[in-house]
Amino acid sequence: MNTFRYTLGVSLLAIAASAGAASAAKLTLYCSAQEDWCQLMARSFEEATGIDVNMTRKSSGETFAQVKAEASNPKGDVWWGGTGDPHLQAAEEDLTDPYISPMRSELQDWSISQAASAGDKTIGIYSGALGYGYNTDLLAANNLPEPACWKDLLKPEYKGHVQMANPNSSGTAYTTLATMVQLFGEDEGFEFMKGLHANINQYTKSGSAPIKAAGRGETTIGIVFMHDAVAQAVSGFPIKVVAPCEGTGYEIGSMSIIKGARNLEEAHKFYDWALSADAQNLALQVKAFQVPSNVNAETSPSAPDLSSIKLIDYDFKLYGSSDERKRLLQKWDEEVSTLPQ
Amino acid sequence: MRTATTEQTTHPVLIFWIIAGWVGFCILPWYGVEDGFFRFGWLFEGYPFDEDYAPGAFLIAQGRKLWLAPMLLALAAPLLVLKRRKTDPVFAVVLILSGALGFGWLIAQGFGIGIRGFNFAWLTALFGDLGDRQFGMGYGAMILASAFLFLFTQGIAARGAINGDVFVVSAIGGVIVIVGTFVFFPIAKMLTAAFITEDGGYSVGIFAAKFFDDRLWGLGCLWGARCGVAWNSLFLAILVGLLSTALGLVFALVVTRSGFRYKRALRALTVLPIITPPFVIGLALILMFGLSGSVTRFVADLLGVQPTRWLYGLPGLLIAQTLAFTPIAFLVLIGVVEGVSPSMEEAAQTLRANKWQTFRTVSLPLMRPGLANAFLLGFIESMADFGNPLVLGGNFDVLSTEIFFAIVGAQYDQGRAAVLAVVLLAFTLSAFYAQRAWLGKKSYTTVTGKGDAGVHPLMPRGLSIPVFALAAIWGGFTVIVYIMIFYGSIVELWGVNNTLTFKHYLTAFSVKLGDNGLLWTGAAWDSFWTTIYIAAVAAPLTAAVGLITAYLLTRQTFAGKNAFEFGTMLSFAIPGTVIGVSYILAFNVPPIEITGTGIILVISFIFRNMPVGVRAGIASMSQLDKSLDESSLTLGANSWQTFRRVILPLLRPAILAALVYSFVRAMTAISAVIFLVSAQYDMATSYIIGRVENNDYGLAIAYSTTLIFVMLAAVGLLQVVVGKTQIGRRTQFTAGG
Incomplete structure (x- = not known):
């Protein structure tokens, strides 16, 4: 709101206007996680603080575009959830505000280091590692060996049994592509993708679709984030989760405060609250099995233990940049x- | 003649719209209220001075948004002619000028000045940087725009257009403006979006690059790789159009030209797929024929072969879409097949033609309009279908899903979505034209004013055997699919754990008795009530717009009527996906900023379903003799009174048909809706797709089953009410033979 305009105007009007503008505390939240998680976060924050939350759920790409479009007149206050790349890009384009939360002492190292790389403009709230899951029934029915590594998936006996998303439409699949490039080097990484292509039965549109198909028995193996595979196993589907032996890439779900937020005070409150163990424990209620960034938050016994997984040193800055992304996608295309096939 | 003289100097309609204009300008908030107008929070937050909520007049008085000021003049001018007679030329000229200038200025300032000041570089060059900006228009602006529009139409009427009939001129003006705003404007916006480059400029090169993309037009499938999505969509749509038309004809023949006993059951069966939410059929097919489907496993065990993923791709899509769209073809064809005059067929037989010759040379050619319509419908529905390709598409990409993922996926490329939508629109419009060209100007009229007491001949034997066989197979298949759907809603985890349970219904629709009355604790209630609410708001509006348009088309003659008809029927040929994309592009930014509201859903339903209302209205209105109107007009009623008192009461069946159709469509539509829903206004279908994406099949199917029963109840209600109005009429001859 153009407050300076009021001072220029007739003083009486200015008093009336500013008096009217002071109203109940509210917060506009842009949420890029799954719908039920977003709803739960918004409602729980309302209950905890009495601040009205106006939540909009959109994918992280869409939210980034919206924040960018609204830069001259920001409507949102906090952007919570969604993979880290667009958050980092927003930080790079100065669309978000730096903030150092008092909750930092409770956070995991990877969360702090991500914040440091973005000049404190974003912070990790959860993380998930890439991997794959397979349908144990189908694997047995087809007399296939249990895969344990990325390279296992190239074996000819898995032909027509592997599913992954299309990197053009899914951030998960792009992370897979970028992981292979970092893990094996660009040339060998693309050789891997070509070998994998021969075994793929379908490139799905959405990132988590492959493991859901595996759950229903419509494909044997699905390449996804491990927490998505865990969610299927917990729902009762015969899914076994695999952390590939060569090591793997990961995403950091992030949170940022939008620059020029109208309700900055409430935004800081939400930020601190979202980093607390209580808020992060809510994830389990909606079967979100990502690893929380607060060290005191509970993790599900079925969630993958990040410390036991070989994580690569994922270069979020380079592989999150739109130029590199375009180049890799075009090359893949x-x-x-x-x-x- | 006392009344005549008073009528000339006081103009109640004019006074009404002038007052409305002033209310819009001086009392209602000029800009859109972000938290919702009808929550009235704005009344206590600085209204009427706060810039966000102030009416136009208050903004100007504070020296802000001065570009709104010229509209004051246009609003004041009509006050000067209030005392003048309608026949006075000054009266008409002032109204036309003030209406046109006011309306024109309102639109010009809306497009010229946006959230970053001037929207066009040449305006900045001309006037310098504006240093101010504005957001989307609100109710104040909307009311004022209507006031200007109707001042203008009253001026036109005063000049003697359409016998000086204010109602008719205003109705024409109103329909043109809303169709222009909500059909042509978004499409135009989408066409331009296809040319926008990344840095905001326009370029033909970027369009060409996206248009001639190999992913769109590649012919790789001819040598083993993959074909472009455009070819895939076209090929699938043609196949589905042909198959559903053929099957629809089979059912229509069974019902009208055979001694089949269970015609009512057959008709009921054909209603089912129309009221079935999307994906449900696709899901049922996966659970029967997928890699781990029950039928697949059974057959694989029986024959000792490896089960395959044959369902994913063209075969699955073909089965699912044919299942879904055959009933539509049937409903189109049954009217036509029944309408073929038995006298002609009897004449042919009298001339010694045998049954087969009669069918081939007389009956079938007379069904051409129906066949063409049925094909067109199947073609367009298949092109627009979103749910089935999403669950069954496999690697067979089609335009509608490709468009969706261009917008919501990782690419976030609105330009590509627009280009794909243009291709999709080009296909459906070509089909629309081809249909008209094929029918040509031949006459297919066989129902004349003369009584026709003939009876349709039965099908020739050589035809009836394959027809019955096909109908039986397909009908049985449909029944099995629906039994499976119901079964899927009452098992724990379909395909994995088949214990019977009602838990999905409980999760979705449980209610609790709390301290303050009933608590709707089920997960589905929110979207369920939103859907009912939106559908209930949209249905009467759709019927109203459709019937007024039908009235204008059947009862009035005016210049440009053909173009008017084409414009109002155009949205019929626009796939829902295209509507969704174009609405996002057009209504995401000022001057009309309504994405994320319930209004945009209501509007999209109105213009998606309007052609059906128009068709229903035209059909019943052409049955009403024009002398009814004339006698009403002769007795001194004006055309509004005639429309309301004479025509409307006689249109009850058409009104109800339009109401129920738009209600049902609002509950099952997905292709446009998926782009337009928001957290606050989530519709049942998009909630279901969310469940499907989460592998929560039980809940999705339970919800869909509930919706099917809700809509069955709605359709049943219609049958009861419409049935009543038909009492007293001669029952139709049935070809019982």
């Missing part, structure tokens, strides 16, 4: 997706 031209060299991999056109190959016959």
